[in-house]
Amino acid sequence: MKAPSSRSPRLVALLSHQASSSAVALFAALWITSTFVRLALAAARWHELDRDPSALLAALARGAAIDALLAFATAAMVLAFGALAHSGTGGGAIRRATRALGFASAIAAIGFVGVAEILFWDEFGVRFNFIAVDYLIYTVEVVGNIRESYPLPALLTGLAALGAAAAWLRSRVWPVRLQAGWPPAARIGVALLAIASGVAAGGTGMTLNDGVDSVASLRDNVRNQELARNGVASFAAALRDNELSFRRFYLTLDDARVAQLAGAWPRRAPPARPMRAAWSPVAGPAVAAPGRAAIGAAPTGRGARPEPQRPRHVVIVQVESLSAAFLGAFGNRESLTPNLDQLARDGVLFTDLYATGTRTVRGLEALSAALPPLPGQSLVHRPGNAGLQTLGAALRRHGFDTTFLYGGYGYFDNMNAYFAANGYRVRDRRDIPAERVGFANIWGIADEYLFDDAIEQMDRATADGRRQLLHLMTTSNHRPYTYPEGRIDIASKTGRRGAVKYTDWAIGRFIERARSHPWFDDTLFVIVADHCASVAGRTRLPPAHYRIPAILYSPKHLAAAEVSTLSSQIDLAPTIMGRLDLDDGGRFFGQDLFGAHVRERAWIANYQRSAC
Amino acid sequence: MDRKLPEIGLLTPGEQGTRDLVVLSPVRRVLQYRIEPGGGERQVPVDAAKAERAIADYQLADELIRSGRYRPEPSLAAAGAGS
Numbered sequence: 001m002k003a004p005s006s007r008s009p010r011l012v013a014l015l016s017h018q019a020s021s022s023a024v025a026l027f028a029a030l031w032i033t034s035t036f037v038r039l040a041l042a043a044a045r046w047h048e049l050d051r052d053p054s055a056l057l058a059a060l061a062r063g064a065a066i067d068a069l070l071a072f073a074t075a076a077m078v079l080a081f082g083a084l085a086h087s088g089t090g091g092g093a094i095r096r097a098t099r100a101l102g103f104a105s106a107i108a109a110i111g112f113v114g115v116a117e118i119l120f121w122d123e124f125g126v127r128f129n130f131i132a133v134d135y136l137i138y139t140v141e142v143v144g145n146i147r148e149s150y151p152l153p154a155l156l157t158g159l160a161a162l163g164a165a166a167a168w169l170r171s172r173v174w175p176v177r178l179q180a181g182w183p184p185a186a187r188i189g190v191a192l193l194a195i196a197s198g199v200a201a202g203g204t205g206m207t208l209n210d211g212v213d214s215v216a217s218l219r220d221n222v223r224n225q226e227l228a229r230n231g232v233a234s235f236a237a238a239l240r241d242n243e244l245s246f247r248r249f250y251l252t253l254d255d256a257r258v259a260q261l262a263g264a265w266p267r268r269a270p271p272a273r274p275m276r277a278a279w280s281p282v283a284g285p286a287v288a289a290p291g292r293a294a295i296g297a298a299p300t301g302r303g304a305r306p307e308p309q310r311p312r313h314v315v316i317v318q319v320e321s322l323s324a325a326f327l328g329a330f331g332n333r334e335s336l337t338p339n340l341d342q343l344a345r346d347g348v349l350f351t352d353l354y355a356t357g358t359r360t361v362r363g364l365e366a367l368s369a370a371l372p373p374l375p376g377q378s379l380v381h382r383p384g385n386a387g388l389q390t391l392g393a394a395l396r397r398h399g400f401d402t403t404f405l406y407g408g409y410g411y412f413d414n415m416n417a418y419f420a421a422n423g424y425r426v427r428d429r430r431d432i433p434a435e436r437v438g439f440a441n442i443w444g445i446a447d448e449y450l451f452d453d454a455i456e457q458m459d460r461a462t463a464d465g466r467r468q469l470l471h472l473m474t475t476s477n478h479r480p481y482t483y484p485e486g487r488i489d490i491a492s493k494t495g496r497r498g499a500v501k502y503t504d505w506a507i508g509r510f511i512e513r514a515r516s517h518p519w520f521d522d523t524l525f526v527i528v529a530d531h532c533a534s535v536a537g538r539t540r541l542p543p544a545h546y547r548i549p550a551i552l553y554s555p556k557h558l559a560a561a562e563v564s565t566l567s568s569q570i571d572l573a574p575t576i577m578g579r580l581d582l583d584d585g586g587r588f589f590g591q592d593l594f595g596a597h598v599r600e601r602a603w604i605a606n607y608q609r610s611a612c
Numbered sequence: 613m614d615r616k617l618p619e620i621g622l623l624t625p626g627e628q629g630t631r632d633l634v635v636l637s638p639v640r641r642v643l644q645y646r647i648e649p650g651g652g653e654r655q656v657p658v659d660a661a662k663a664e665r666a667i668a669d670y671q672l673a674d675e676l677i678r679s680g681r682y683r684p685e686p687s688l689a690a691a692g693a694g695s
Contacts, residue, residue: 126639130618247671252640266685390684540619541635
């Protein structure tokens with residue numbers, strides 16, 4: 001790759017500048033490595049590929065294009081940096097050594113990524129992705145796993161040797177001889193041009209990488225699609241999207257079969273239900289036969305006339321980390337939840353209902369959008385999550401004011417953005433006057449002050465006769481388990497039990513205070529957890545660790561009952577719509593648990609990046 | 613090796629008071645567990661019908677989100693006129 005002497009002196013000056021020399025070398029190294037990796041991946045799973053020449057060629061060609069664009073983007077950044085950093089006239093032994101070392105390190109790093117990708121492919125048959133992102137976060141375990149499975153010292157030594165050899169080769173074959181000087185204006189011009197073209201190339205490369213699964217010639221074979229991708233771009237996309245593509249990573253059925261099994265959308269008729277013989281899931285002291293009569297008039301399907309006795313308002317109290325196992329109603333003997341137990345006796349208690357996940361944002365997703373837990377992160381965290389079917393959006397269509405009220409800072413975890421974009425007004429800790437808050441910790445204001453604010457919000461909002469949905473999210477039942485002293489007989493900051501009991505106390509006080517307000521009789525209270533307190537079982541998805549309490553309480557409208565239907569957190573939004581006798585258009589994935597056709601099932605998912 | 617892979621599951625009633633848990637796992641694996649009434653859990657052969665149903669439901673949910681079809685009804689006026 002010696003610059004031919006016949007070229008113009010200006011081109012020679014440009015190419016022999018150390019910045020452009022490094023950029024070209026880096027581009028070559030990246031492109032060669034990624035092409036080599038792609039061939040290695042193809043060889044490793046050769047039998048799984050669609051080996052039709054056109055399908056193979058399409059994968060290789062698209063992959064080469066993506067690689068080239070991303071290698072160009074990387075090299076362009078190096079060029080920009082080099083052009084700005086070096087006037088180009090210097091060039092002693094130290095600079096040569098630094099350059100050689102830098103190049104050797106870059107080659108070793110590129111080689112490391114290549115090896116990591118081959119190992120990843122060997123195990124999962126896919127490019128870097130969400131799992132790799134999680135793996136990076138669990139570095140200790142990952143390094144442990146790799147150390148057990150592969151000769152790590154030999155691998156690293158080999159990569160270091162590879163880097164050194166590449167640097168030596170470069171200095172032999174293509175030394176930076178002519179240290180032509182660039183005037184300052186040229187250096188800035190080169191840098192700007194490099195940055196602009198690099199950004200454009202990087203963006204195009206990412207777009208091509210994202211679009212791999214819509215390339216007609218690759219569509220038939222997932223492995224060919226993966227082969228066409230670029231590992232680093234896929235990794236960046238996984239970080240950006242916070243999701244794990246169901247179609248890429250989970251077993252799928254063909255679309256016709258899905259339509260056959262899961263039914264049409266929006267749902268027109270309830271799906272066929274496998275029902276247990278002699279099943280009567282609703283039972284309780286006030287239940288007369290047949291069971292459902294006690295829950296108010298039996299639903300008569302869409303188009304039924306609204307009944308005057310239906311509640312007008314809805315207050316959802318989403319309680320932090322409230323496992324079913326904490327409640328006396330579920331057999332706990334510690335008397336931590338006298339108020340919740342009373343509500344469970346007086347209201348409708350769902351005794352076999354499961355949270356979809358292990359994090360607050362999952363609970364928010366389930367209780368608003370009523371969707372099963374898709375792999376990866378909650379929708380609350382994903383880009384492009386606006387305008388979904390949610391309880392807020394559905395009730396707004398029926399003239400409700402809808403508010404999400406949070407005792408913490410809702411920009412944390414993207415809650416505010418999600419709710420604002422999906423049919424809710426957002427009110428969080430910033431909006432609650434500090435002088436009215438007697439106690440707060442890092443997570444939020446103590447629950448009693450959140451409930452005080454809720455009562456005030458309801459007073460104001462119902463004054464003009466508008467119907468209200470208020471979705472509250474509590475924070476007190478959370479590490480560090482602190483709350484105002486003197487409320488309960490367990491001291492603050494002594495652990496989970498105290499926090500559970502305090503939250504229970506605050507809920508009891510809330511209901512008692514609300515009772516004297518004019519909107520109370522017309523309100524349906526829904527008390528439900530976001531997820532369980534700890535999910536640390538050895539088994540994969542231990543159902544007991546997803547079981548949460550859910551209580552509907554509206555003494556003027558709902559008779560006490562226990563509902564033993566195996567059900568999910570995502571069923572509550574449509575069930576609330578059903579209790580209000582409002583049409584949801586068949587657009588909730590969850591189901592009305594008092595509907596004519598109930599299918600018993602619960603969705604549970606793990607996600608262990610972090611817990612809160 | 614205990615890996616922390618993102619798994620999704622569907623819990624349904626099983627025989628004699630047990631529960632069946634179908635677990636979908638990357639990459640393209642399906643497992644099934646039987647949960648005893650007392651809480652014990654053991655792996656059992658995958659019931660094809662249950663697995664298919666679990667996959668179909670998750671796949672539909674995924675498709676609704678990806679395609680942007682999980683939206684409220686277009687307009688209330690139209691809905692009001694229709695009912």
